[in-house]
Amino acid sequence: MRNDLFLDKNEPVPIDRVDGKAKVTGTATYSAEYKVQNMAYGVLVGSTIAKGRIRTIDIKAAEKAPGVLAVITYENAAKLPGYQAGKDPAKPQATGQPLRIFYDNEIFYYDQPIALVIADTFERVLSAARLVKAQYEKVAHETDLETNLEKAKRPTGPRFEDYKRGESDAYKSAAVKIEQQYYHPIEVHNPMEPGSIIATWESDDKLTVYTKTQGVESTQRSIGDAFKMPPENITVNAEHVGGAFGMALRTWPYEIAAVIGAKKIKRPLKLVLHREQMFTNVGHRPETIQKIGLGATADGKLVGLLHEATAETSAYEEFTEATVNISRFLYACPNVTTRYKLVHLNICTPIWMRGPGEATGSFALESAMDELAHELKLDPLDFRIRNHADSDPEKNLPWSSKFVKECYQLGADRIGWKDRKLAPRSRPEGDWLVGYGMGTGAFGAFRSAATIKAELAPDGKLILQCSVNDMGPGTATMMTTVAAKEMGLPVNKIKVEMGNTTLPPGPTQGGSTVTSSVGAAVYDTCVALKEQIAVLASKEGSPFHTAEVHVIKPEDIEFSESGISLKKDSGVKVSYADLLKQNGLASLELTKESKGSQQPYSMYSFSVHFVKLRVHPATGRIKIDHVVSCADAGTIVSQKTAESQMMGGAVGGLGMALMEDMVVDHRFGRPINNNFADYHVPVNADIPAVDVLFVNKKDPFTNPMGSKGLGEIALVGVAPAVANAVFNATGKRIRSLPITLDKLIET
Amino acid sequence: MINFDYLRVTTPKAAVDAIVTNRNAQWIAGGTNLIDLMKKGVVEPQKLVDITNLPLKEIKKTSNKFSIGAMALNSDVADNELVQKEYPLLSLALKAGASQQLRNMATVGGNMMQRTRCPYFYNIDMPCNKRQPGSGCGALKGFNRMHAIFGASDKCIAVHPSDMCVALVTLDATVVVTGPKGERRIPFQDFHRLPGELPQKDNTLERGELITAVELPDQPFKKNVHYLKIRDRSSYAFALVSVAVAIDMQNGKMNQVRLGMGGVAHKPWRLKEAENFLTGKAPSEPVFREAAKLAMRGAKGYGHNNFKLKLGPNTIVEALIKATATS
Incomplete structure (x- = not known):
């Protein structure tokens, strides 16, 4: 009874993480590590009060500090068109008005960014950032959940109506009962890799960013909304993510700040959050x-x-x-x-x-x-x-x-x-x-929709492309495993390209959905690829095509690294190189969208x-x-x-x-x-x-x-x-x- | 962090001169605390004088004393065979501190000079009399889980975070310093001070005085020693309470006893009353419990740290049991 509950021992040996060596040897490149020419450095200055308004903000000393290129505050920042329309640059995560960075003088929480200082070196910008001085008009803040419980109210929308099945008080008259209160404090995600972005305006309306995100397309849409730009004008890269745990599921004000900053200085700008800012500016598990x-x-x-x-x-x-x-x-x-x-x-x-x-x-x-x-x-x-x-x-x-x-x-x-x-x-x-x-x-x-582009080369190499990225669970490894099994290919013949908006659309990495969505898309793509191969193998001139048999089905074929053979007769075979050549193809390409259905x-x-x-x-x-x-x-x-x-x-x-x-x-x-x-x-x-x-x-x-x-x-x-x-x-x-x-x- | 000048010196005299001639200069050794303080804007020296190249790394035994250079690394001292043989308590305490990576950088002198870990001291937007005299003590009525139960004042309830220093005060070490007025020796227990009205002053050093060595007297505490550190996780956490024990057992009795405590005061805390009580007695849990009661006399909680009033004596008892278990 028990043995059949464990993994099937006849399965092939599980494969190693395909990007493991790159990660442990430091060659995997994370957002802040990309080398971009002429890059400047930004540091965010945070509010020292939790609620109120900025009365004055003095940036003169910072502006005069060595190497400083710009100091951006609500007083001098270009107002984003997406903000003015009151559109939500981070939809659909939360109802309400997302924090509009450098929009006005309102302070909603401690360490809310009030200025972005930009200089030519990291050391100089750190030093200059200390010179920004703000005066505030303080208003009494509320940060204590326990003392504000009487203000609790149901969130907007029908999803948050009370749920009721049977009687609410039934537990009270049960033979044995308990009634207790449980408390959970604020927890912060704090992945090893802090929030980081490099923003480059290639031209007035073309933007490239390397950023920490769990979904490159969602970042692309969010920045597009804020700046009222067509999403396709924005390229978002985030191949490797150094942990996130949900923290990078939305585009945060610091990312918008960096894009604003890069536009102002007309140079690429790198902004990496300090560890302290990781506690205050990029969400948390709520108390x-x-x-x-x-x-x-x-x-x-x-x-x-x-x-x-x-x-x-x-x-x-x-x-x-x-x-x-x-x-x-x-x-x-x-x-x-x-x-x-x-x-x-x-x-x-x-x-x-x-x-x-x-x-x-x-x-x-x-x-x-x-x-x-x-x-x-x-x-x-x-x-x-x-x-x-x-x-x-x-x-x-x-x-x-x-x-x-x-x-x-x-x-x-x-x-x-x-x-x-x-x-x-x-x-x-x-x-x-x-x-x-x-x-x-x-x-x-x-399960959500995902599209995979597959390309099979004459030497049996298979490239899989999808915009999905990997915050750590091993997405590329999972994709490789699925394809290796379906295509009969060794792991080293498969290459995954991911984490970039120029690739076919994939889901955001969150909600435990990626294997179900992207894995299934790889599976479906491999099935389609095998069907295409079977079609090519069925053509006249192929060794599979005989006087008796004109149609070969994928299930009749043994797929391997070197090519395909007939299951019934392994002597009937053809290499991928020959098969492609016979059909005048440089490679076999296929793009397929895959999604689940209501069940x-x-x-x-x-x-x-x-x-x-x-x-x-x-x-x-x-x-x-x-x-x-x-x-x-x-x-x-x-x-x-x-x-x-x-x-x-x-x-x-x-x-x-x-x-x-x-x-x-x-x-x-x-x-x-x-x-x-x-x-x-x-x-x-x-x-x-x-x-x-x-x-x-x-x-x-x-x-x-x-x-x-x-x-x-x-x-x-x-x-x-x-x-x-x-x-x-x-x-x-x-x-x-x-x-x-x-x-x-x-x- | 602000921009600063950087100077490397190779002699103690040059080190002292560089500080005496510039009020905004500060020494840096391992930097495991100072760099954090600079990043947070708690201290903003305009000049750093790097003293890691001073010839003060030697660990040596002479006829009547044992000397550890101020620039010796925490990890080197902890792993030193002579230290492990002659002063095993010091090695245990060092290994309970920080993490291996930090111990590889941190020096003996720097360990003594490290600042408190009080969160109000580290956040420059908060009141703190130690950082900014007169601004008030944020911890007194704030979050004070880590804070002092002995010797605090209404100006400051911070604790000294070192483990090494608890061992050194327990072992009656002496601090050797050199300064503009020449060399002097400070008993370890007089080196750190209580906050009183001047919480900004952690120790009794004069401006320009450089720690050159720590000396330890000959001692019989080779076997019945223990360092028990209670903390919120198993490594890389400061002590909530720590207890250092060194006992010389003779014929089943405690001939000499040394007891120190960490995480409880503005300075490494010595429990002399309890030591006297234990001296000459045979080890037993009731005796230890009585000593712990004596040790806790005058202890005071500030709210979040009230648990230390229970944790303290229980830790003392456990450390004494462990120290005397190996006979």
């Missing part, structure tokens, strides 16, 4: 306060579930995420109500961060499930199995595929769940207390995370012993990069559980730990062995490969697994992230 009411029958059947969340957003936009949605479908429960509200604060607009919404929501839901299991004296796994949703109770549709029970089994076996004691604080080991916990994750298995199924990826840890009650120290992450993500397309992605998600989840917390001093409206020394993410020494297990069962409906996305479910559910393990170890329920040692110290 969220959640309430869960959960009730069950005495034998552990869920009766009712209430999930309310209130999150912050900026003063100028409504950023929303699906925080409460996971409660609608994860378990079979007749009575479910969810509510979602926002509070406007003086902070930069949040942006989707890995497992957006679901990561926050699952912390509350999966903690609450553990709490109720404890009340019921049930094993939390058993409790979940009793409430397994056999179909989607929200959409009333069958699942396209769901193997959560298999994930439970795999993970429980690997972590040693049988050693877990039902009663908390029952496993002391020396001065430490050992505990086990688990949490479930889910995320929609989406009467509910499509989700699922994950189950298991954590074994120990707590030292005298000092509150937590040591993670073992993490097992199991995924039901359909067919695993690229095993190595999929495993890495799951591991990365687990590490991110551990950071969320134990460390990440951007602290704002509300007296000043300023973050006080906006640097990597004070804002903690895990280091290697914090991370134990992370085992990744895949169910690896094909989903019949998502796409031709049967894959489902992995990026988000890698993280969703990790934090509650940690919190639940802490409870099992100590008997202490921590409902406020992160679980730092001060919350666990006992006298």
Whole structure:
């Protein structure tokens, strides 16, 4: 039973990351690393207040500093035509008026850019930037979610109406119930590569940018909107992205600033955000306060579930995420109500961060499930199995595929769940207390359109082109894997060209969609390519064309590096070189758009995370012993990069559980730990062995490969697994992230 | 960061002259703290005088003392065989600090001169009496999770962040300095100071005085030593609380005891009352707990750091148990 759940051992050896060597040897070029002739350097100066207006801004000293080419502020900046029309240069991410950089003197949040200083060298611009001095007219700011909860209101639009199935209060009269509040602080994405852009105006209406983005086409559209330029006049390059986690899903004001700056100085301009600005100017996972009411029958059947969340957003936009949605479908429960509200604060607009919404929501839901299991004296796994949703109770549709029970089994076996004691604080080991916990994750298995251009050369080399880029999961590797398998080609015969708007359109990298979308497009393109090859092979003069057989089908053909042969008779063969030559072709080219269709199924990826840890009650120290992450993500397309992605998600989840917390001093409206020394993410020494297990069962409906996305479910559910393990170890329920040692110290 | 001049010197005299003649000049050694401070605009020297080439890297043992040059790298000291043999506590404390990369750059003198990690000190838009006297203490009623529980004033509740210095104060080190008025020696426990009314002054150095070496007396603490650092992650994090223990065990009793604490005060903290209490006693957890209680006398929390009042004594007890476990 168990063996067939693992990856098929007959599969070929998984391939290495195709760009791995370039990345570790430093030859992969990131946006800020491109060499552009005559390039100038920009630095953004930020507001020192969180709300109010700029009264005066003195740039004279900065302008006179050595090497300075320009100092741009709202007083001297060209007003963007897209701004004046009030158009949203970052649609469709958020409702509201996006921050218009250098537009007027309004200040909405601390460190909002108020000036762009440009000089001929990096050192000179840094020095000059210190000379810009602003005076403000301060207005009382609001940055504290807790003290502003009464201002919470539903976001605009029907999507955010309260969701109600059955009765809202059903949980209250259940035999066993809990009602608790859960807190999630501000988390910042902070990829290693900071926000960076090089903008070059090739002419008055032609622009080239190298920028950090998860979608070159979305950046192209956003800049086009802001400057009212046809998108095709803008070329966006972002082949390699040094991590993003959602931070580069929209075009930020700093990118627009660089484009404005480059136009002003009529030279290419490079602008790289400082690490501090990565905390304040490019979004974050919003601070969220959640309430869960959960009730069950005495034998552990869920009766009712209430999930309310209130999150912050900026003063100028409504950023929303699906925080409460996971409660609608994860378990079979007749009575479910969810509510979602926002509070406007003086902070930069949040942006989707890995497992957006679901990561926050699952912390509350999966903690609450553990709490109720404890009340019921049930094993939390058993409790979940009793409430397994056999179909989607929200959409009333069958699942396209769901193997959560298999994930439970795999993970429980690997972590040693049988050693877990039902009663908390029952496993002391020396001065430490050992505990086990688990949490479930889910995320929609989406697919969007993608177009692939393929070119097969006479020597069997295959070039695949798509504008999609790679923020780290291994998109090029995935594409190579799919093509290698379909075309019978070795990896080194396949070249992927990506991350550029001059290439055929592809999706933005976000929402765990790229393998489903681009992988499927590569698959479909290879199928079409094989059909074309079969057509050429069927022609008169081809060795495949005989008196009896005039039509060869792709399934009759063995495709290989050297060419094609007949499956039935390998002696009948032709090289690609000869086949192309016979047909007067230099190469075989094909461009194909591929997209999914509406299906009467509910499509989700699922994950189950298991954590074994120990707590030292005298000092509150937590040591993670073992993490097992199991995924039901359909067919695993690229095993190595999929495993890495799951591991990365687990590490991110551990950071969320134990460390990440951007602290704002509300007296000043300023973050006080906006640097990597004070804002903690895990280091290697914090991370134990992370085992990744895949169910690896094909989903019949998502796409031709049967894959489902992995990026988000890698993280969703990790934090509650940690919190639940802490409870099992100590008997202490921590409902406020992160679980730092001060919350666990006992006298 | 502003533009600055850069000068490299090769003799202590030239180093001192360069500083004495220019009020806006500052020495730079490993730069692991100063560069951050310059990037953030906390300090803006117009001239940097690079002292990494001074002939002050030697680690040597003479008949009655042990001397470590001020320019010796933290990693070299930590890995030095003599240090590991004679002063294992110092090696342990050094290895608990920063990261390997930082220790490869940071010098002994620079480690002593590093500034507090108080976030209000680092953000120039915030009030901070240490950075800008008279502007107020942002941490006092602000976010003060990392802050002092001993010896603070209403002007400043910052802590000294070093691990190495906790070992040095525990081991009764002496700081050798040279300056315009010649050479002098400062007992380590008098080197750093409490904030009082002058939080801008971290230590008792006079302008133009250069640390040339740290000296350690002969000591019996070779075996029963421990450095326990409690922090928010396993590496590259400053101590919430750290405890340095050095004990000389004779016939099952604690003949000599040295106890130091980090992350709790404006200077590396020495626990003499607890040392005296423990001296002559046999090690046991109740005895350690009593000593920890003595050590915590006068401790005061400021809100976010109240947990240190519980963490402190528990860390002292654990460190004493670990130090005495190897008999």
